[in-house]
Amino acid sequence: MSRILAVLYKEFLQMKRDKLTIGLIFMLPLVQLLLFGYAIQTEVKHIPTVVFDQSLSPESREITRAFTASGYFDVVAATGNYQQVTQLIDRGTVKVGIIFPPDYAKQVRSGDTAAIQVLVDATDSMVSNSAIATANSIGLLKSQQVLAEKVGQFKAPYDIRVRPWYNPDGITAYYMVPAILGIIVTMTMVMMTSMGIVRERERGTLEQLMVTPIKSYELMIGKIIPYIALGYLQITVALLVGAIVFDVPIRGSLLELYLLTLFFITASLGIGVLISNIAKNQMQAMQMSFFILLPSILLSGFMFPREAMPVFIKALSNIIPLTFYLTIIRGIVLKGIGFAYLVPQVTALLVFTVILMGISIMRFKKKIA
Amino acid sequence: MIFTETLTKKFSSITAVAGVSLQVQQGDIFGLVGPDGAGKTTLIRMLCGLITPDSGSITMVDNAASGESSASFGYMPQKFSLYGDLTVMENINFFGAMYGLNGTIINQRADEILQITNLFRFKQRFADNLSGGMKQKLALTCALLARPRLLVLDEPTFGVDPESRKEFWKILYQLNQEGMTILVSTPYMDEAELCKRVGFMNNGRLVVVDSPKNMKSRYPYRILEIKCASRQPEIFQGLPEILESNFYGDKYRLVVQEAKIAEAAVVEFLQGRDIPLYRLKETKPTMEDVFVALAEKEVVEWSMSSQPVN
Numbered sequence: 001m002s003r004i005l006a007v008l009y010k011e012f013l014q015m016k017r018d019k020l021t022i023g024l025i026f027m028l029p030l031v032q033l034l035l036f037g038y039a040i041q042t043e044v045k046h047i048p049t050v051v052f053d054q055s056l057s058p059e060s061r062e063i064t065r066a067f068t069a070s071g072y073f074d075v076v077a078a079t080g081n082y083q084q085v086t087q088l089i090d091r092g093t094v095k096v097g098i099i100f101p102p103d104y105a106k107q108v109r110s111g112d113t114a115a116i117q118v119l120v121d122a123t124d125s126m127v128s129n130s131a132i133a134t135a136n137s138i139g140l141l142k143s144q145q146v147l148a149e150k151v152g153q154f155k156a157p158y159d160i161r162v163r164p165w166y167n168p169d170g171i172t173a174y175y176m177v178p179a180i181l182g183i184i185v186t187m188t189m190v191m192m193t194s195m196g197i198v199r200e201r202e203r204g205t206l207e208q209l210m211v212t213p214i215k216s217y218e219l220m221i222g223k224i225i226p227y228i229a230l231g232y233l234q235i236t237v238a239l240l241v242g243a244i245v246f247d248v249p250i251r252g253s254l255l256e257l258y259l260l261t262l263f264f265i266t267a268s269l270g271i272g273v274l275i276s277n278i279a280k281n282q283m284q285a286m287q288m289s290f291f292i293l294l295p296s297i298l299l300s301g302f303m304f305p306r307e308a309m310p311v312f313i314k315a316l317s318n319i320i321p322l323t324f325y326l327t328i329i330r331g332i333v334l335k336g337i338g339f340a341y342l343v344p345q346v347t348a349l350l351v352f353t354v355i356l357m358g359i360s361i362m363r364f365k366k367k368i369a
Numbered sequence: 370m371i372f373t374e375t376l377t378k379k380f381s382s383i384t385a386v387a388g389v390s391l392q393v394q395q396g397d398i399f400g401l402v403g404p405d406g407a408g409k410t411t412l413i414r415m416l417c418g419l420i421t422p423d424s425g426s427i428t429m430v431d432n433a434a435s436g437e438s439s440a441s442f443g444y445m446p447q448k449f450s451l452y453g454d455l456t457v458m459e460n461i462n463f464f465g466a467m468y469g470l471n472g473t474i475i476n477q478r479a480d481e482i483l484q485i486t487n488l489f490r491f492k493q494r495f496a497d498n499l500s501g502g503m504k505q506k507l508a509l510t511c512a513l514l515a516r517p518r519l520l521v522l523d524e525p526t527f528g529v530d531p532e533s534r535k536e537f538w539k540i541l542y543q544l545n546q547e548g549m550t551i552l553v554s555t556p557y558m559d560e561a562e563l564c565k566r567v568g569f570m571n572n573g574r575l576v577v578v579d580s581p582k583n584m585k586s587r588y589p590y591r592i593l594e595i596k597c598a599s600r601q602p603e604i605f606q607g608l609p610e611i612l613e614s615n616f617y618g619d620k621y622r623l624v625v626q627e628a629k630i631a632e633a634a635v636v637e638f639l640q641g642r643d644i645p646l647y648r649l650k651e652t653k654p655t656m657e658d659v660f661v662a663l664a665e666k667e668v669v670e671w672s673m674s675s676q677p678v679n
Contacts, residue, residue: 010452205452
């Protein structure tokens, strides 16, 4: 026990003197939150748009107004020929071109179907999806209005009432901030822990430690606990920033969040310790950590919804601890659910922990070769 | 104190240590010498339990330690392996705690050892900011905290200035006089002379073990020292009477089979070239001469046929 405390104190001293690490510990959650919270918007608004209005009528202006009023389209240019529309799109100045034919107003007045052409630059699928969906719904809405005016008394045959639960305004930050906690914990537990342990080997201090009576588990516990503490510290910082800057509501129990996070921490530590067992130097440890980190970010459902993934990739995402933690943390923070609903995820994390730690313990011997 | 029997370790296809049977007696200062890659570090690491041998056995006996619970040996690895971002005292406290010592005992022993190692003034200095010699003395201090009966040092003075090396060896002698058994590997031949017994390793094998004095007396060749007007390093090379010639700036050291015949040959050779001869005398072999001879293949027979190693 006194040996574990001595290792803890040593780690504390080293961390305290490593200004860069201290900086990273606080900057990492801050920067990531601000970046992901502000910059990443899956819903694209204010798409630059050009209008080529050959009709120049009140009717065409009404539709243009409907487009701008939606907030999704910003008319940045009006032009008099088709060629310029394509030029502007090619150049990237605008992403959308709205074209009214010359006889547009006549068709509207006569009751015919009036065609409006909307050109969309679909190189960026995120932007084009947003533009296409909005253009379509504006078309539908406007058609309904016209129909209603014609028929007089008009009742829509169907009325689908959508209630977006948990995040009715679709605020991306609500969805992102809890997930970023998961990313931060992964980084600290996998990268910092593995590098911290490998550093002892690289500097030769492990060799000196091994001739002392310290037990492998004592050394491991002593080295791991400070990183667990760091992880919790980062989570706290991130939650505070999330609540203050992004007004993310924490609907579930904070205590439950902290407790269930421990399962994720141990699973991630398992990866970190395993890496430290394999890596020969800090560089290798870092590279291996990135090898873990990237799939975690891409496949866990952090950036892309798992529902959209092909079956194989979706199955693959099941061997990433973060996948399960995202369900847990989004569940607690946004849905306000508790452990009772999260048993499968917690079980999965527990299985990861047991397997990873098991392999590590079997591999780690008090030998250097 | 240490007995090994046919200790062997292979790393993939390379045999680092091949069947080494070694005995280090209580109270010895046992020097392990040999060229780079001879297997000294691997042998030492096996003795310390850091590497598992492929075959062979290691027995450590401590006759004097009856009921002493402290660690049986202290180890100082080749590479500086303390925490550079901790101070001298923090390192000492940490390693003391690793040996299960309490704070009072650590402080008391640290004061004692730091006096001997002359590091007392540097207690609060970061280990990274110590000089090479001081780093080694700090590592020694940490290795001594548990009051070991046996001290194992792997090239402790490598890359340390001569003054600090001398000081370091003074400390080792003092420790030895207090009853500590010391096993030390060194690349420096002048340090080999300071050992009570020396084991010479080459290609993973322990070739000879003897006292430096005996080793030198068993040296099969003669050494001539020459001072002459020539400064050409390789002037004597090629003379059939001379096995090896080395130039040391102002003098030549020649390894020869027969002193008288070689002397005559040298004199004749220099006269033939009109090079004035200032001095010619036979000198005693040094450990360096012994090891140069030992490291060369043709004399391996000599060592193998000599009295059994004990």
